[in-house]
Amino acid sequence: MLRKENILLVDDDIGILELLQRHLQSMNYHTYKAVSVKEAVRILKDTYIDLLITDIQMPEVDGLQLLKFTNEHYPEMPKLVITGYPSVSGTLEGIKSGAMDYLTKPFTKQELKESVEKAFIHGAEKKKKKRPVPQKEEYGGMIGSSSRFQEVTELIDRVKNNKATVLIQGESGTGKELVARAIHYSGKYARTPFIAVNCGAIPENLQESELFGYVKGAFTGANENRNGFFQAANGGTLFLDEIGTASLAVQTKLLRALQEKEIVKVGSRKVEKVDIRIIAATNANLREDIKNNHFREDLYYRLTVVEIKVPPLRERKDDIALLTDSFLHKYGLEYKDRPLKLSPEAAEILQRYEWPGNVRELENVIQRAIIMADGIVEIKHLPDRLKFQIEFEDETFVSLKKMEKKYIERVLQYCQGNKTKAAEILQIDRKTLRSKLE
Structure with missing residues (x-):
């Protein structure tokens, strides 16, 4: 006997739920009912569901939030939206959030039957789709093809064959040392x-x-003469990462080394000439450090003969697919003896996430996913922080001020930070909204 498909029905209207249940049971489907998103999430966690049918307009947490949640936690499950408030924007938002089709109340039994069958067909087709493999572009160990990536490589090309001092700026995890190595190893001083x-x-x-x-x-413990990093790098490149953490005494000696091309060992008076290229890097705001007397202004200008700003990953999202494929290949071979692939749904999540830890965080996420996966890396193999989460309201009573704050935050999130649109929904002017945000 064939297994009946499990369909989850979500609507705050009991009458609609019972009508849907009668129609679907007569079509030989097995149904589960939920009058809220909170109850629906509980059922989803405990029961295998083949199809979700949900209303959009519901109190507290609406159906769009449920669609986004299921689209990431249960990506292969088809979704169908039913609403009594049809609109073009609502339809687009529902489809964008993962719905296969859209039904407007009131509807006939035949219309419901056709929509359910279509949702199952579309769901099966979606499983067959494959993500296109991007063309890999590499420069000195760095991977990318975006315009921001190309801006960096163009600057590297201009400085790689001379010994101009370079300051590389960028957030932690953006690959500043890779840029420094690319400058050195792609030019004539590579040896x-x-x-x-x-x-x-x-x-x-x-x-x-x-x-x-x-x-x-x-000093105590100095039992022999010893060379430092400057002597070791003589004739080549010295890369000073986190230059903002250098003490003021060291900054003074660095300035002399840059100006005069000479250094003096600790405890010695003998001046040693050095032929060296300095590349420094920082994730700090050195201009602020100068104002706070933590960094020498004259050293800053000596370091910034050429300044390269490495963009964060959120500003070069076109490169995420290239980087991901590279990590899937690298760590797939290392951990599983074969390159692994990424599902289209997981790829969408990686593309949407803001990556505060930049390329380093992406690399760590892919490493973990490969360890957890057996074949294809799917959404379930990604950390929960990357996925869309539903936050249910605390059922305890809160102050009116706190409730107002939560509601304003919810409206802003819905409007994707658009204050003008949020003010229209709240029926207040932008000035009032601004003061409430402050």
Whole structure:
């Protein structure tokens, strides 16, 4: 005997629920009923559902929120929307949120039957769709094809064959060291030393001796002469990451090294000439550090002969698919002995997420997903923080001020931050909305 499909019905109108249930049971479907999104989510977590049929206009959490939730947590499950408030914008929002079709109340039994059958057909077709594989573009170990990525590579091309000082700025995880390595290894100095130093990882009292070296007897424990990173990088490139963490004493010696091309070991008076290219990087606002007397202004201008700003991943989303495919190949071979693929639904989530941790966070997410997956990386293999979440209101009583704040936040979220549209819905002017936000 064939298994009956399980259909979840969600509507705050009991009469509509009973009508839907009678019609669908006569079509040999098995139904579950929920009068709220909260109850629907509980059923979804405990029961395998083949099709969701939901109303849009419901109190507290509406049907659009439920569609977005199920679209990410249950991507292969088809969804059908029924509403008594038809509108073009509502239809588009429902389809965008994952609905297969749209029915307007009142509807006939035949119209319901056709919509349900169409939803199951579309759901089966969706499973067969494959995500197009983007063409890979690589530059010095970096991957991308977006205009922002190309701006960075164009600057690299201009500085790679000279020893101009470069300051690389960007958020944590954007790949600043990759940019520095690309400058060094793609140019004519590729065969010279490349020494990378994380200034933030060196205790402040050791920064000077680690960078410039020291002579025997310079301090307790200095039992021999020792070269520093400057001597090790002589003739090549010294990459100073997190330059903003360098002490003021070290900044003074760095300035001299840049101006005079010479250094002095700790405990020595002998001047040593160095032929070196300095590339520095920071995720801090050095101009603010200058105002707060934490960074030397003259050193800042010496470092910024050429300035390269590495864009965050949220500003180069066209590169997410390329980066993802690269990580799927790399870690698929490392962990599973074969490259893995990504489902279209999971790809959509990666594309939408804002990536506060940038490329490093994306890489970590793909590593974890590959470990959790057996074949194709799907939504269920991604961390929950990437997925759409429904937040239910606390059932305890709250103050009117707190309730107003929550409602304004909800309207702003619905309007995607558009204050003019939010003010229209709230029936207040923008000035009043601005004051409430403050």
